[in-house]
Amino acid sequence: MKKKLLTVMMAVMMTFSLSGCGNDVIVDVVTNDVENGSNQADTSNSGTAQGEQTASAEVAETNPAGLKTIPLEDVKIGVLYIGSASDTSGYTYAHELGIQGMVSNLGLKEDQVVRKESIDDGDDVAIKKALDECMDEGCNIVFATSWGYMEETAAYAEKYPDVYFAHGTGYMSNGSNFTNYFGRIYQARYLSGLVAGMKTKSNLIGYVSAMGSDNSECTGGIDAFAMGVEEVNPDAKVLVAVTNSWFSPDDEQAASDALIGKDCDVLAQHVDTTAPQIASEENGTWAIGYNSDMSKETPDATLTSVIWNWSAYYTSYVNSIVNATYDGSNYYGGMDESLVGLTGLSSLCEDGTQEKVNEMQQKILSGEFGVFDGEILTNDGTVIGEEGKTLDDATITGKINWYYHNVEVVDWK
Incomplete structure (x- = not known):
């Protein structure tokens, strides 16, 4: 059912001042996950001093967006x-780490957070029920973390103009109490492609994707990964298996097995579970994790993981509401903001991989390389982009509906 569309704004960079401390590969912060002992990027101290200052300082009653502080x-x-x-890996786990980090950074109490779990993002009734419960329980800030929550969240933001709503992924916002947040995950995807391209022996690399080319979030990540593969291995191909679901453990497992059956000896993923990692370990092949550090589940397969450090965003967002600096802008951070990165490379990686990752990481951070640079050849022969230019954020987040020339979508069922 279509909802009344709010003003659509493609993700625009919101400038935050985020700090961090030291890291293995990309982001400037690494902490240990206490429960699992994993090497997971996080800003557990980022924003703490800022949060304490906010709590004691005089602030304006309203912010630049015209909303109450x-x-x-x-x-x-x-x-x-x-x-x-309670997940111990994957998408929700990464967001939960971010929420926990934000709570710690700002000194919030646990009863100041209401979690609505296992909400199917394709079920409008379940989404409305969860949002209604948040309103009934007095929530004045709501984070909707999955793509399919977008339109319902937009409608609730219109219905409750005094409540702050932020939607992860997607593209809708209203410039006031409903914003969008995502990041330059393609930067880390590109670097992970270097890792995969140097590791493969068969020159066939599999990629399990939740959605097809109609979804720019998935497709842009695949393309960036494929570009990284080509940088170090022009002979390699990336075979993509699409599950058509953001969360489908059985299909993710079946797609992973099918790709390995097609001689893919490295798997990457844009799906929620560890299925590609488990399938790789069971078959004696290798994999690239996503969302959080997946090496704790599959140490004999996971080369590295592409990770989100959501606490960097959550801390800054809530703090902006508390200190009256919130302006209704969307957020689109990257490696510079410590929002995305790679975990440390495992000993399974090929010699020289770390050096290559470091080299290209530095080029991205310095602005010398933007990943989607120049003329880009797609797998249908079309050329995207222009020499001497790089694709802008709006195009990357919402208009990449093509595959890089070394990518092939396969029938896995």
Whole structure:
């Protein structure tokens, strides 16, 4: 069912001042996940001093967006998860780490966070029920973390103009109480392509994707990964298996097995579970994890993981509401903001991989290389982009509906 569309704004960079401390590969912060002992990027101290300052400083009653400021002690946050907050890997796990980091950074109490778990993002009734419960429980800030929550969240932002709503992934926003947040995950995807391209022996690399070319989030990541593969291995191909679901453990497992059956000896993924990692370990091949550090589940297969450090965003967003600097802008961070990165490379990686990753990482950080640079040849012979230019954020987030020339979508069922 189509909802009344709010003003659509493609993700625009919101400038935040985020800090971090030291890292293996990309982001400037690495902490240990206490429960699992994993090497997971996070800004557990980022924003703490800022949060303490906010709590004691005089702030304006309204912010640049014209919304009321919320004192720290009155903040009540609702979070919609497609999985369980108790997950130990994958998409929801990465967001939960971010929420936990934000709570710690700002000194919030646990009862200031309401979690709505296992909300199917294709079920409008379930989404509305979760949002209604957040409103009934007094939430004044809501994070909707999955793509399919977008239109319902947009409608609730219109219905509750005094509540702050932020939607992860997607593209809708209204410039006021409904914003969009995502990031330059393609930067880390490109670097992980270097890792995969140097490791493969068969020159066939599999990629399990939740959605097809109609979804720019998935497709842009695949293309960036494929570009990284080609940088170090022009002979390699990337075979993509699409599950058509953001969360489908059985299909993710079947697609992974099918790709390995087609002689792919490295698997990458844009799906929520560890299925590609497990399939790789069971078959004696290798994999690139996503969302969080997946090496703790599959140490004999995972080469590295492309990760999100969501606490960098969550901390800054809530703090902007508390200190009256919130302006209704969308957020689109990257490696510079410590939002995305890679975990440390495992000993399974080929010699020289770290050096190549470091080289290209530095080029991205310096602005010398933007990944989607110049003329780009697609797999149908079309040329995208222009010499001497790089694709802008709006194009990368919403208009990449093509595959790079070394990518092939395969029938896996």
